[in-house]
Amino acid sequence: MSWPARLVLHDLACLRGERLLFEGIELALAPGDSALVTGPNGAGKSSLLRIIAGLLAPAAGRIERDGSLALAAEAAALDAERPLRAALGFWARLDGASEAALDEAMTAMGLEALAEVPVGWLSTGQRKRAVLARTIASGADIWLLDEPGNGLDAGALERLGAAMAAHLAGGGILVAASHQPIGLVPTCELRL
Ligand SMILES: Nc1ncnc2c1ncn2[C@@H]1O[C@H](COP(=O)(O)OP(=O)(O)OP(=O)(O)O)[C@@H](O)[C@H]1O
Numbered sequence: 010m011s012w013p014a015r016l017v018l019h020d021l022a023c024l025r026g027e028r029l030l031f032e033g034i035e036l037a038l039a040p041g042d043s044a045l046v047t048g049p050n051g052a053g054k055s056s057l058l059r060i061i062a063g064l065l066a067p068a069a070g071r072i073e074r075d076g077s078l079a080l081a082a083e084a085a086a087l088d089a090e091r092p093l094r095a096a097l098g099f100w101a102r103l104d105g106a107s108e109a110a111l112d113e114a115m116t117a118m119g120l121e122a123l124a125e126v127p128v129g130w131l132s133t134g135q136r137k138r139a140v141l142a143r144t145i146a147s148g149a150d151i152w153l154l155d156e157p158g159n160g161l162d163a164g165a166l167e168r169l170g171a172a173m174a175a176h177l178a179g180g181g182i183l184v185a186a187s188h189q190p191i192g193l194v195p196t197c198e199l200r201l
Contacts, residue, residue, distance in 0.1 A: 013040045014076035014150035014182045016061070021070035023056050030056055031201050032069065040180035043173070043193060047186075048201030054186035055082065057201065058153045061184060076150030076182065079104070081140050081157060089129035093120065096128050097143055104147040114146035117172050119165065133160040138168075145172050152176060154185040166192060 015038070022032035030053030036044055046054045059065040061072060062080040087096040094115070101111040115121055118138040123131065131139065137160045144152055157169055170192025173183055185193060 014180060015039060015074065016076075016151055016182050016184070017073040018061070019071050019073070021057070021060065021072070022068040023053050023060060023065070024068035025053070025056060029068070034070065034199065036184075036197070036199060038182045038184070038196070040182065041177050042196040043177055043183040043185070044197050044199050045185055045187065045193060045195035046199045046201065047188070052201035054201060055155050057199075058082065058155050058184065058186055062153055074151065077147075078151045078153065079144040079147040079149035080153040080155070081144040082153075082155040083140075083159075087128045087136070087139060087143075089127065091128060092125045093128055093131065093139055094124035097139060097146070100143050101146050104143070104149075106146040106148055110148060111142075111146040114142040117145055118142040118168055134162055134165060137161055138165055141169060141172065145176075150180075151182045152184070154183065154187075156187055157185055158187055158189045158191040 018034050018036040021034040023030045038044060046057060048054055056065060060067050062078055097111055118141055120138055120142055123135060141157060158166055161169060173193055177183060185191060
């Protein structure tokens, strides 16, 4: 991690098509801080995470960031043909994560027994756990989690809660968009 991590959003607005989804968003997160983004379907939660990740241009406002980013979203981009460990290994190399970090992340999400199973065979919840494992392994300072609890059973939700707590305790920053409780007591809530 680079130190200290920081994420500041100034007067951020998002336009999709002709529609202004939100404007005037302000947020300042320091090491150990987390934000929970809530709001109805279509409010722009995923769009906000994509703007922070640099995948979508804001209609107005600006972002200040110190530290590396990882975005865990639905579109996993894990190769369906490859065994899970190999598919995650591909990303670990790109993310600059060590083999040990990947093993630890897979253990954190309870994926050890699925290492040799092709990604295409995984259930929804297992795939979600794999996406989260990639983020954990990346060692990124700032985690952007889009509906991280989707498809997770009670045990996996507990693992997610523990992983987020460890990330924050280590000085990380977290922004999560979620409809459901994910075991996070956020520093602040951002309702769109
Ligand atoms: N490429 C696009 N062009 C125009 N509008 C888009 C585009 N992509 C998404 N939208 C619209 O932007 C709005 C916000 O979508 P977004 O996925 O950010 O919402 P969300 O709050 O995450 O919703 P959900 O709770 O359903 O996940 C939606 O109405 C969606 O249809």
